[in-house]
Amino acid sequence: MFLQYAAMTFDKSASAGYLANHMARLFARGLRARIEPLGLTVGQFPVMLELWEGDGLTQKELRVRLDIEQATIANTLNRMERDGLIRRTRNEGDARVQRVWLTERARTLRAPAYAAATAQNAAALASLTEAERARFLHDMERVIASMQESEGG
Amino acid sequence: MFLQYAAMTFDKSASAGYLANHMARLFARGLRARIEPLGLTVGQFPVMLELWEGDGLTQKELRVRLDIEQATIANTLNRMERDGLIRRTRNEGDARVQRVWLTERARTLRAPAYAAATAQNAAALASLTEAERARFLHDMERVIASMQESEGG
DNA sequence: TTATGTAGCATAGCTTGCTATGTTTTTGCA
DNA sequence: TGCAAAAACATAGCAAGCTATGCTACATAA
Numbered sequence: 577m578f579l580q581y582a583a584m585t586f587d588k589s590a591s592a593g594y595l596a597n598h599m600a601r602l603f604a605r606g607l608r609a610r611i612e613p614l615g616l617t618v619g620q621f622p623v624m625l626e627l628w629e630g631d632g633l634t635q636k637e638l639r640v641r642l643d644i645e646q647a648t649i650a651n652t653l654n655r656m657e658r659d660g661l662i663r664r665t666r667n668e669g670d671a672r673v674q675r676v677w678l679t680e681r682a683r684t685l686r687a688p689a690y691a692a693a694t695a696q697n698a699a700a701l702a703s704l705t706e707a708e709r710a711r712f713l714h715d716m717e718r719v720i721a722s723m724q725e726s727e728g729g
Numbered sequence: 730m731f732l733q734y735a736a737m738t739f740d741k742s743a744s745a746g747y748l749a750n751h752m753a754r755l756f757a758r759g760l761r762a763r764i765e766p767l768g769l770t771v772g773q774f775p776v777m778l779e780l781w782e783g784d785g786l787t788q789k790e791l792r793v794r795l796d797i798e799q800a801t802i803a804n805t806l807n808r809m810e811r812d813g814l815i816r817r818t819r820n821e822g823d824a825r826v827q828r829v830w831l832t833e834r835a836r837t838l839r840a841p842a843y844a845a846a847t848a849q850n851a852a853a854l855a856s857l858t859e860a861e862r863a864r865f866l867h868d869m870e871r872v873i874a875s876m877q878e879s880e881g882g
Numbered sequence: 883t884t885a886t887g888t889a890g891c892a893t894a895g896c897t898t899g900c901t902a903t904g905t906t907t908t909t910g911c912a
Numbered sequence: 913t914g915c916a917a918a919a920a921c922a923t924a925g926c927a928a929g930c931t932a933t934g935c936t937a938c939a940t941a942a
Binding site for chain 2: 585586588589590591592593594595596597598599600601602603604605606607622625628629643644690693694696697699700701702703704708709711712713715716717718719720721722723724726727
Binding site: 601604605608634635636646647650651654670672673674 | 894
């Protein structure tokens with residue numbers, strides 16, 4: 577009886593995938609509201625994080641570091657170039673490769689963007705203690721690692 | 730010095746929002762691969778979970794339960810009707826309201842869809858103990874609740 | 883050297899999320 | 913009763929994710 581019951585129900589609030597999706601949408605909503613005044617979008621944000629740490633990266637380097645598909649990064653870079661956040665140059669020595677550079681405007685956004693992301697993270701983690709936050713981040717990393725493994729092999 | 734350093738850097742692997750987004754994308758990739766043979770998509774899946782528990786819900790009821798925007802659920806329902814998963818009827822008594830009903834085909838997908846979601850959750854949580862999983866799900870619910878609060882007020 | 887394969891990027895077309903806005907029906911109040 | 917506000921849903925248009933496919937440049941092997 578119990579097994580049959582278990583097979584016929586699915587508690588969404590006990591589903592990691594369901595909760596992860598909901599949590600990520602709420603993070604995106606909050607961050608979107610905070611960075612919209614800066615002229616940034618939530619998809620551009622992770623690219624900016626990489627480039628603020630050091631630009632001149634190739635499209636492939638961004639794709640690998642951010643773990644997104646090649647077509648996704650290509651389209652995001654198109655919008656970022658359109659919006660005046662980046663410029664792209666061809667690589668000498670290998671004409672297939674392009675390098676991505678921040679514009680001056682993009683550089684000025686760094687501090688307020690960090691502040692926006694930090695504020696959103698703080699709001700999200702408000703009810704957790706410092707120890708619980710560290711543990712929670714670590715658990716997310718473990719879950720990410722598990723899915724990356726089951727993806728690759 | 731330390732504060733200045735902290736203000737000028739942003740460790741993405743220490744950012745809850747960054748990790749939540751990455752984790753949710755990996756969940757979606759895995760679930761997409763598992764339910765694609767069933768003719769279901771990741772956006773339709775949460776709607777199906779609600780309807781399998783009892784159909785005849787209104788669009789507004791789905792919107793509130795799933796915490797997505799009205800336009801999003803409207804478009805998802807359009808695709809589900811197109812794909813033969815649901816039918817919509819007008820509510821007697823209030824012509825503005827519609828009720829959503831599963832088709833026979835949609836009902837047959839319940840067991841294999843539950844199995845797919847369960848398998849994806851298991852793969853994701855493989856490296857966590859049973860106690861850690863429970864704690865992790867609970868922490869996600871707390872984080873979700875915090876963001877919903879800061880949204881509403 | 884030439885043919886074949888691979889690497890890097892672009893493009894087409896889809897889903898799923900969002901905001902903004904329009905339409906119709908119902909409600910509520912003067 | 914009639915009119916304004918609100919409620920429920922539809923639609924337009926954008927961002928960001930995906931798969932599939934195409935193009936060009938480079939590498940490699942016969």
